[in-house]
Amino acid sequence: MSAQNAEKDDGKTTSLNFIQAIIAEDLRTDRFGGRVHTRFPPEPNGYLHIGHAQAICLSFGLAEEHEGGLYNLRFDDTNPVKEEEEYVEAIKEDIRWLGFDWEDRLYYASDYFEQMYKYAVQLIKAGKAYVCDLTPEETRAYRGTLTKPGRDSPYRNRGVEENLDLFQRMRAGEFPDGTRTLRAKIDMASPNLNMRDPVMYRILRATHHRTGETWCIYPMYDWAHGLEDSIEGITHSICTLEFENHRPLYDWYLDELGVYHPRQIEFARLNLNYTIMSKRKLLELVEGGHVSGWDDPRMPTVSGLRRRGYTPESIREFCRRIGVAKFDGVREIALLEHCLREDLNKRAPRVMGVLRPLRVVIDNYPEDQVEELDAINNPEDPSAGTRKVPFSRVLYIEQDDFREDPPRKYFRLAPGREVRLRYAYFVTCVGVVKDEQTGEVVELHCTYDPATRGGDSPDGRKVKGTIHWVSAAHALEAEVRMYEHLFSKENPDGVEEGSDFKSNLNPNSLKTLKSCRVEPSLAGALPGSRYQFERQGYFCVDPDSSESVLVFSRTVPLRDTWGKIEKAQHKKK
RNA sequence: UACCCGGUGGUGUAAUGGUAACACACCAGGUUUUGGUCCUGGCAUUCCUGGUUCAAGUCCAGGCCGGGUAGCCA
Numbered sequence: 001m002s003a004q005n006a007e008k009d010d011g012k013t014t015s016l017n018f019i020q021a022i023i024a025e026d027l028r029t030d031r032f033g034g035r036v037h038t039r040f041p042p043e044p045n046g047y048l049h050i051g052h053a054q055a056i057c058l059s060f061g062l063a064e065e066h067e068g069g070l071y072n073l074r075f076d077d078t079n080p081v082k083e084e085e086e087y088v089e090a091i092k093e094d095i096r097w098l099g100f101d102w103e104d105r106l107y108y109a110s111d112y113f114e115q116m117y118k119y120a121v122q123l124i125k126a127g128k129a130y131v132c133d134l135t136p137e138e139t140r141a142y143r144g145t146l147t148k149p150g151r152d153s154p155y156r157n158r159g160v161e162e163n164l165d166l167f168q169r170m171r172a173g174e175f176p177d178g179t180r181t182l183r184a185k186i187d188m189a190s191p192n193l194n195m196r197d198p199v200m201y202r203i204l205r206a207t208h209h210r211t212g213e214t215w216c217i218y219p220m221y222d223w224a225h226g227l228e229d230s231i232e233g234i235t236h237s238i239c240t241l242e243f244e245n246h247r248p249l250y251d252w253y254l255d256e257l258g259v260y261h262p263r264q265i266e267f268a269r270l271n272l273n274y275t276i277m278s279k280r281k282l283l284e285l286v287e288g289g290h291v292s293g294w295d296d297p298r299m300p301t302v303s304g305l306r307r308r309g310y311t312p313e314s315i316r317e318f319c320r321r322i323g324v325a326k327f328d329g330v331r332e333i334a335l336l337e338h339c340l341r342e343d344l345n346k347r348a349p350r351v352m353g354v355l356r357p358l359r360v361v362i363d364n365y366p367e368d369q370v371e372e373l374d375a376i377n378n379p380e381d382p383s384a385g386t387r388k389v390p391f392s393r394v395l396y397i398e399q400d401d402f403r404e405d406p407p408r409k410y411f412r413l414a415p416g417r418e419v420r421l422r423y424a425y426f427v428t429c430v431g432v433v434k435d436e437q438t439g440e441v442v443e444l445h446c447t448y449d450p451a452t453r454g455g456d457s458p459d460g461r462k463v464k465g466t467i468h469w470v471s472a473a474h475a476l477e478a479e480v481r482m483y484e485h486l487f488s489k490e491n492p493d494g495v496e497e498g499s500d501f502k503s504n505l506n507p508n509s510l511k512t513l514k515s516c517r518v519e520p521s522l523a524g525a526l527p528g529s530r531y532q533f534e535r536q537g538y539f540c541v542d543p544d545s546s547e548s549v550l551v552f553s554r555t556v557p558l559r560d561t562w563g564k565i566e567k568a569q570h571k572k573k
Numbered sequence: 574u575a576c577c578c579g580g581u582g583g584u585g586u587a588a589u590g591g592u593a594a595c596a597c598a599c600c601a602g603g604u605u606u607u608g609g610u611c612c613u614g615g616c617a618u619u620c621c622u623g624g625u626u627c628a629a630g631u632c633c634a635g636g637c638c639g640g641g642u643a644g645c646c647a
Contacts, residue, residue: 015587015589017587043646045647081646082646145575145643146575146576146643199644202645203645220646221646222647242647244578245576246642248577268640273584321585321596323587325579325585331584334598335596338597341610345610346610350609379605380611455606466607535608536609561609563608
């Protein structure tokens, strides 16, 4: 066994991803005293999405898989103009829902502001930081460009005493916003622009959600982040690829200060096809009314996925399967949906629900008779047991399950054809009633074979199709929201000149079906509960449900082999 | 035009100098009281050119292609 491979309980050797390999190496060389301690550091300026979920699963998972490993939740609240308490609570709820427990290790960057200030003073005293009076515009001009080196600020060589005095007065609120900054004295000619005397503190008067008006100077990300990691004793600070260019600065600050030095490791953030992940664009969808809110079931937010009916287990499994790398590729949402179906198949109780009802009268079934038929709750889980479903003379079936003129390979109901009503009887279509004006099929007449009760034919006669149904007199009315991908293009950002991602919004991403009928066992179903509507998909009770109306979201449809056949037939024509 | 980082089937991930594998997707078949699940099979891969080596996806050099970086955002 290689030193970089780990042995699991089952004795199988599993390969390590590149981060696990780094950690294994650090453990081997005793770089951090045998510890593994990670963190997830969200800025409380928006809701978490599936990309954050991956980052959480990664960072927290890395700690969980090591004996004694720990993980922190830390709010990186260094920019009061964007951050709000509301987001803090939402983020905590989402992470808990995903199944992680940070115990008592909840931290805020703002808790370290005083310590950070002291560290800044230390750097000034060491001649490694200075107060700069350049305006933001001048600062930009002095920085140079990607190909041209920058120029030293005229304030770069102020004396230590003057810097100390000015910095203290910045904190005391003597200067207007934006008039001065504290900068690290590094190298204005560095090919890495992050090293061209980066700003450490800016003057900013804003009410901070935790520290209120205590501060009018706030630390910049690069200065703050490594200190936060250092103070908390983080060993491996996992972040996304765009911070790779910042790592030299992360290291520089910690080295100059001579403090405990965690290791920053970058990975490729999650991209999903048919999905956008940018906070800014998601916000635009919310504010533009293109979705109902951050928790709209079409949103890739954790709260949206939750409302859609996703299970935390399926999301964690997805994050496990996509792995982690430095290659910035695009994952297929089909894999997420596969993980979802796999989970729901095992646990979701089956029920019958008719989305687009078509009335069926069983001509030879007694007028007032009602039978309670046995139905299996979950064929994948015998312990889920059975339930009773009422059957009577007038039923509803799915409009899609009848064709007056059935195409090849269509196994469902058609004039003269016999099919099985699931858990009930074999029925044969003997009559079709149409609307005289529109020609639309409005009612079917069938006969049933009493010998086939429960769905088995004693004479061994076969039917090609089994369809679902509900008893008209017993069914509950329900609203069902049929969701599809929010975008109709794999890459929503791929657009013509002059147009933007919103032009790729899928006009069919939500279709609301108002007069659906579901079996009576669903009475009182609680928001958040998930079901499989047989032959159709997985559905979740929406919080919009009330005593009087059940509202379901379609979480994900079942695989649809017939749909594929039909599509292929259309193509041929 | 500077620096940093990448490049393995359609998609993503593995192979850690020694038979290029796994999952999803797709296609075909079987089982089935869900056209679901499950089972079987198929498809198809190391960016290019050199070099080192008995042996290179892996190491080296050069090229090509892609991404990131010029906030007092994170």
